[in-house]
Amino acid sequence: MNIMRQISIQARLFTLLLASLIFIGCTEELSIADFADDFKDYEVELRIEGVLDQQEFSNSVIRIDRTILVTDTSLFNGIDDNGDWVSYTDVNGNGRWDEGEPLNDDIGGEYQGPNEPPVGRGNGIPDPGEPHMDDYIEILPQIHDSTMVAVVLRDSATSALVAEFVWKSDAGTFDVSFGPGGPPEVAAQNPYIRYTYGGYVPDTPYAGVELDSNRIYSVEITTTDGRVISASTDIITQPKVLPWDYTFWDDDTLVSPVNNFAYLTWNNPSESVYSSLKLDLFFRPDSIKGFYSYARAAFQLDPETNLPLFQESFLGYPLGMYRLTISTLNNSYGRYLYSGLPLRDRSLSNWRDQDGSVVLGALGSKSSSTFYLRLAAVNG
Secondary structure, eight states: OOHHHHHHHHHHHHHHHHHHHHHHHTOOOOOGGGGGGGGTTOOOOEEEEEEEESSOGGGOEEEEEEOOOTTOTTTSOSSOTTSOOOOOOOTTOSSSOOTTSOOTTOSOSBOOOTTSOOBTTTSSSOOTTSTTSSOHHHHHHHHBOOOOSEEEEEETTTOOEEEEEEEEEEEEEEEEEOSOOSSHHHHTTSOEEEEEEEEEEEOGGGTTOOOOTTSEEEEEEEOTTSOEEEEEEEOOOOOEEOOOTTOEEETTEEEEOSSSEEEEEEEOOTTOOEEEEEEEEEEETTEEEEEEEEEEEOOSBOTTTOSBEEEEEEESOOSEEEEEEEEEEOHHHHHHHHHOOOTTOTTTOOEEETTOOEEEEEEEEEEEEEEEEEEOOTTO
């Protein structure tokens, strides 16, 4: 390398380093709202996510939400807008939280480590990250769009009507856990809130529709301004649960009598390499807590069946009863959930209006197998 070029490069690197040090030494906290002018021409879009349930069509949901601007601080404003945050219970009336008194929602919002108390714990002030602070109870009703003129499902080949969808404010639920991360026995004790979200679900006369995995279906959405948004999807069938070592069936419950361990395997149908797993902690029929869920992809084939092979190991989980749902996701929907790409990424979205413009979201199908899993003590 030419010596003068090398000196020049070194000088530029030193200048960059010096600039970085100056920048770091002079940082200040900025509000995202300070950049509002950069987004003044932004127009609200529709975010549409739809999944057709092959196993239980009545569980199909088409969610339609309005996007929000990153600089919009009216929703995520750090304030308990609806007044449902509850501080600690001052049992002894001394004006401060003492160990052993109920924390309620005042559990702290930022966890710094296993041996450090969370920031804001028991301080009597609603802090970001605590339950009921800027949570979905406040946010979702403000972004849901229930104004669609029509949401219908058609057979793509014949355009024949298959089902009509109607708005329902409690179309589905999901659980959010609060508190520290860490091993499963810690996560099992964390408080959680079950949230309800709105969406379009099959109207009552169509709840029993059976979707044919050999056909393609289209969803058509008509907006209040007469725009028609449509997308199509194939229909995926159930995963096949394979025999699992060291387990046995007790009615609808799979028992693993080897303390807190179970090694599970299943196959997808050949049409998809995507699956999802949802594990709920089961207390009693009216008390089920979402424990964790995630989407995953198969990277190997079962040598015996030549089908996508999935394997999962449950190790270290608290003994007890769980409800396990294994779902096959068709490739378009599975790719959407698994990738984690930004919603505005064109390779992620398969919704386009009649002009070919991308509409945020995805349409797909799933089919599930649900049963109970009991992790029991040895000889228990």
